[in-house]
Amino acid sequence: MFIYILKRVLYAIPIALSVTVVSFMLVYLAPGDPLNAIAPADAPADVIASLKSAYGLDRPVPVQYGMWLLRAVQGDLGTSIASGRSVTGEVMSAVSNTLMLAGFAAFAGVLAGCVLGALAGYHRDSWIDRLATALSVIGVSIPHYWLGLVLTIIFSIWLGWFPAMGAGPGGSGEWLWDIEHLKYLVLPTLTLSVIPMGIITRTVRALVADMLEQEFVVALRARGLSGRAVFRHIAKNTAPTVLAVAGLQVGYLMGGSILVETVFAWPGTGFLLNTAIFQRDMPLLQGTILVLCMFFVVLNLIVDIVQPLIDPRMGRN
Amino acid sequence: MNMVSLQDLTVAFCGNRTASALNQVSLELGEGEVLGLLGESGSGKSVTLRTLLRLYPERNTRISGHIRVDGRDVLALKGRDLELYRGGTVSMVFQEPGLAFDPVYTIGQQITEAIRVHEAIDEQAARRQALHMLDRVQIPQAERRYDAYPNELSGGMRQRAMIALALACKPKLLLADEPTTALDASVQIQILLLLRELQQETGMSVIFVTHDIGAAVEVADRIAVMYAGRIVEQGPVAQIVHQPRHPYTAGLLASSVGMENRGKPLLAVPGSPPDLACLPPGCSFAPRCASADEQCHRERPPVLNRGNESLACFHPVLPFPEAA
């Protein structure tokens, strides 16, 4: 088991390194000159040159990458060109907001998906199966931002139950765990949970339906186990796959929330990314993408490590 | 009173085509008796066993007739009674031990769980009982095997564990659905001997499904031959093997008798079984039968009974002695 974990970690390292290269290269792949964002268009050549050396843009690219990586490893992602604040700080506060949103959405989506999927798998071709299938198709295919807007219109404009924008009363300040703040979480969570809900419903339905056809389920009933006891067996058999799919969904939610965060002005990574792109704030963009990708890598690593722990078939071989 | 009594048991699976898998099967099995159920693939052997345990979902299965096991009306059992009946009164050994265990629980956990469904005892006592059962089916190092997952055992060991599980709650009737088909020839014999030995020790009744006449001869007291969801002939082992009456039985035996052929599938009779969704009006074997005449195609032969022998044929190879 220790060897297995070590192997997984070693596999993750080259992936993480290539992620840093790609995030760094973004500056050069993006059209336009990052300096355009700060220097006036008609700035004299010597001003441009001094700015270039201030940001290190005059050195050879590999050297720039090396310096950037060295500082990134120490937690320093540079300063935002637009705001002048530390990128690390901005990214971290955005990450915590996004994590909170993605966490709630994933939890709600996975829970709803498991319940719906299991019901549908158990009662195949019944009305509940058709309802679950319809919900999951809608969940996967409906545009996020559109659903966000519709929910805003219904629950915030017409009914006035939940606020439409931001992450707390009186502009975005410190997050607090109280009712007032949680209200801000409801609509974005709901909007964002629809995709994992759809995907998990589909996965669980297929798994459960397939499981019910298995000989061993017939054998379990032949032993006199009650419906509930048989369900425990089915749950334990399907858990590893559901966990893997759910883990990936959390990852997608981390990055996939750009539009939803924009619609609800939720101060997370998506919102930050959006700002960084529109303001051509390259250090901020690099930093945000780097951190998001690292989340993916780490999340996959965790799923890889946890899966065999709950699936004895994988653990022993 | 008889252990099992099936009367005109008819089972149909509804779908876009309704397949009548069993047609008016009547069968009696005494206490401590071992019945071999013989027939080609698709003749309804497994359906008979699974219906005895009520394992088919009611939604798309139509069952009529009567099933009495140990004096109880099986088709009327519900809820907790049905759960106690399954595995408690009647239990089953499956054809593929590799598929019939839950892969993510250990062998021991599964046996212990089954014991605790039927007996109000604690974990420790159930564990001791499970270990005792593993010993009884001659699994070496039972302690270690107890904590093994099904995929960590060989096929033969898994089938032994399956038998241990089936017998753990002391059933009065054991249903064995081709318990040796998935195993190597040498292991097959060991498992057959083990079953025979356990049957004699416990005195339980057994219905033993097989393709293999050699295996049936080895363990059974009586043999019932099935064709297209019907029992076409029944009788003591010696009678069936040496004086088969039904042309189908005779055909089955023609190539399979003798030890050199044991374990081989039954391929003696040319042709293939009829489509269960549209059975012919007469004898369902008539299209493949050399001695079939016009009556066979038109009318269904009635089942003649005498003692524990029966026959459904207009033109038997050997005459069926009429009841005095």
Ligand SMILES: Nc1ncnc2c1ncn2[C@@H]1O[C@H](COP(=O)(O)OP(=O)(O)OP(=O)(O)O)[C@@H](O)[C@H]1O
């Ligand atoms: N759940 C089901 N739904 C529909 N048809 C079924 C079902 N189970 C069995 N059948 C049909 O019933 C017939 C009898 O099947 P059964 O499994 O009893 O055959 P068998 O005698 O056990 O054959 P084998 O030797 O291959 O195990 C087959 O034609 C099969 O297609």
Ligand SMILES: [Mg+2]
């Ligand atoms: Mg079968």
